[in-house]
Structure formats: structure tokens, C-alpha cells
Amino acid sequence: MSGQGSCFGVWRLPLVVVVTALLLWYALSATGIFLPSVFPPPARVATGFGEELRTGRLPHDIVVSLFRVGAGFGAAVVLGVPVGLLLAHRPRWRVAFSPAINFFRSLSPLAWIPFAILWFGIGDLPAIFLIFLSSIFPLILATMVAVDEIPSVYFRVAHEHGIGGWELARRVTFPAILPQLITALRVTAGVAWLVVVAAEMVAGRDGLGFAIMDARNGLRIDLVVVGMIVIGVIGVVIDRLITNLTRMPNVRWGYER
């Protein structure tokens, strides 16, 4: 019904909400009910934002956080998807490993923080390690489930056309799970972006999570808000980018049926 409508209509309504929220924020701080040190006014946050940009700290923190997510999440995809495919095709291995994978998936990655610091110290590595752990188990499971749901008729067709072995994985199994895989990537990338903030808060000397902790310790509550806004916006952008993958012509079928 909607969706198709006018192109800018898609943007107009969310924009109205955002602008209203900003106005509300401005009005609330203008009343003076709250102390600026507890409830920073928009102007102060905007100044803080400019300051952070000028000193180059904010761009640096963004790059560092994105790098950690990219490394941890990338490693989880490169390892998790093939492992999921392998387990889906090896029933005995699957029986053997499924409980363990479920166990680790149910274990919050934040529970690993003590070990992350113990083993990797402070910096990039503990964050990458935690992001990797948060992503790989859901990805393995999602891949396995997606393979289960492939209609058997595809394998019959492949059999009749002499497609087998590695070619079967590349030309049938992988494209058949791709739409579901993209959905799984979207969810796990979202989680990875949540985890990097927590990881940097406790095991970082830079990054957006550390920036928030550091601002709080310096009683710069306006910079806390700057960090929050940047984290939220980047999270939305990551989600949009992955959602764009669903526009590829060879995966559209998975979303239109």
C-alpha cells in the first residue's frame, strides 16, 4: 500500500519525527528544569561535536571502531558460513557440534571480557575477539538452518544436470541460501556494532565506546551524547548498506515470494 508511493515521502515522515525530537530536546533544556551537566542542551552537544571533529579525535575513534567491527565480523563471516555449510552437509558432525554451538551462542559475548583482556590485553585485539565471538555462532546456525530449508527439488535438478561436489555448493547451495544469509548478516552486524562499544569501554584506549567512558570520567556529558549519536547513526548506515544487498537481482526472489 505505502512503500511504492512517492520517493521523498519515504524520507519525509522520519524527518518530521527527528526534527520534532530535536525541538523537544531544545525546549526541555531551555526551560531550565534540568541541570545542563545532567541534561546537556543541543547547542552544547553541537559545540562538543565540532570540537571533537577539529581535534581529530572523533574521526579517529570512528575509524578504529569500524576497523574492529570489520575485522571481527569479517573473520566470523569467512569462517562461520563455510562451517555452517559443512555441518549442514555432515549430519554426524552436526549432531556432535550443535549443542556446543548453541551453548556459545547463548553465552553473552560480554561474559568473555575477562578472558579477552587476560589473553589480548588492551587495544584492537580484545574488541575484535569479542565481536568475532558475538557473530560467528549465530552465523553458523543461520547458515545451517538456511541449508535445511532449501527445497529438495533444487538438488534433484542439480543431480539430473550432473552438478555435484564443489560445484553443487557454489552453484546451488550458496545461491539458494543467499537471501536468508543476507538477513542473518544484517542481524549479526547489528549485534557486532553493539558489542564493539561495550568492548572498548572496558578494554580500549580509543574507539567510540572508549570515547563515551572517557567523556563520562571527564564529566563531559555533552561528549557522551556526541558519542551516542554517532554510534546510532553509524549503526543505521551499516544496516542500510547490508539491506542494499537485497536489491541484487539474483537474490530478489527470496524477498518477493
Added chain:
Amino acid sequence: MNDSPLQTVNLSRAFGIVEVLRGIDLQVARGEFVAVVGPSGCGKTTLLSLFSGYEQPTSGTVVRNGRVRTVFQRDGLFPWLTCADNIALGLRELSDAGERREHMRRLLGLINLNGFADRFPHQLSGGMRQLVELARALAGDTDILLMDEPFSALDYLLRLRMRGELVRLLHECPRTVVFVTHDIEEAAQLADRIIVLTERPGRIRTEVRLSAPRPRNPTDPAVVKAVHRILTEMGLESDPSGPDFAL
């Protein structure tokens, strides 16, 4: 006799303790169109899987002479490939790219879907999808065409049209056909021979031969007569005198 492209001897298939097919003896002649009908769950689809070699019999043998392709009820096309790429799967064994292109053009023309080569299956209607699948199954030098209720997901009028299309395509590209359906009228309209299976475990209950030339109308007396015979055989029509052909 040994030229038969498809022959089974005492073919049986069970899944665990569930016996699906029992003692099927069937010999299909080259170029023959055999329809298999029977109540649902009587093992029709299993029979095709055994014919194609996708499943192995529990006992008995299947002898195949030639290359087999199946047209499925639905979703037989890979949705991530365009129509042209789907049909190209059927041309894999042709090593020459020019020859493949030529075949592709001919097949798309044959099913009147030249303009749809770069469309994806989900962008086509159900009837068009079945035509593309049929084109893929006819591509290359295949000998035996297995069809697993290929038109049963379509509405009645479209089904009638598709039967006509199938007869036309088989006239252009003759094949030995085994056509599984629960639609007895469809079987009588298309087949040289109709095999009627019993309830599970499926055995051959009876065989009906039709010699009327194709294409046949659904109301062709030979078709009506065959339908009546089969329905009576299955205990679904009781009038023993049959329909009045004199009118």
C-alpha cells in the same frame, strides 16, 4: 525389446516400514507417452525418482537407456538464475558456445518467450515458468522426459492450454515421456498408455491404451471413454453402461 529406453522389473520401494511401491513391471517403448495416475500417496512421485535414478529401489531393477530430465510440479527452476541461464543448464554438455547460443535461441522461440530470456522465474507467471522448465528439460540430447504433475499448480483453463503446448513441443522435439498426474482427464488427453496405480503400496491396477491421434480435445469420445474406464476401475464411477456416445 531391449531397445526400451525405460524398463522396470519387479520394482519395489519402501521407506523404513512404509512400503510405497510393490512389484512394478513396466516397459516403455521409444517415443511412447505413458501417463501414470493413481490416488495421492500411491507412490507416483517415488516412481519418477526411481526412473531418474535420484532414488534407488529397495528391490527390483530399473534399466535406463538414455539421458533423463524431469519437469517438476513447481519451483523446478533455480530462482537465482535468469530464464536463459536456467535453460543453459540443460545445454551444459554442449562444449561449443556458438552452438549453445543457437540452441538457446531455438528453445526460447519454441516456447514463445524470446523476450523473457533475462527475466528471473519469479517475474513470470506460473504457466511461463513451466514452459521454461520444459524448455530446459528438452534442451540438449535428452531421451526421456519425466513429468511430475507439471501443470497441477495451474488453473484449469491454463492447464488445458499447457496440454496443447506440450503436444506441440513434443511434436517438434519427440521424446519418450512418463507423465505422472492425478488428473485423469489430462492423462487421457495426452497419453498413448495410462497406467493406473492402486492405493499404497502402489501396484499396477490396470492399463488403458489410447490410439486416437494427438492433439485430442478434452471432450474427444476416446478421451471421455478412457476417463470413464479409469474412474470405473477406481470405483469412482458406478454406471456400468458408460456414457452415451450416440447422443
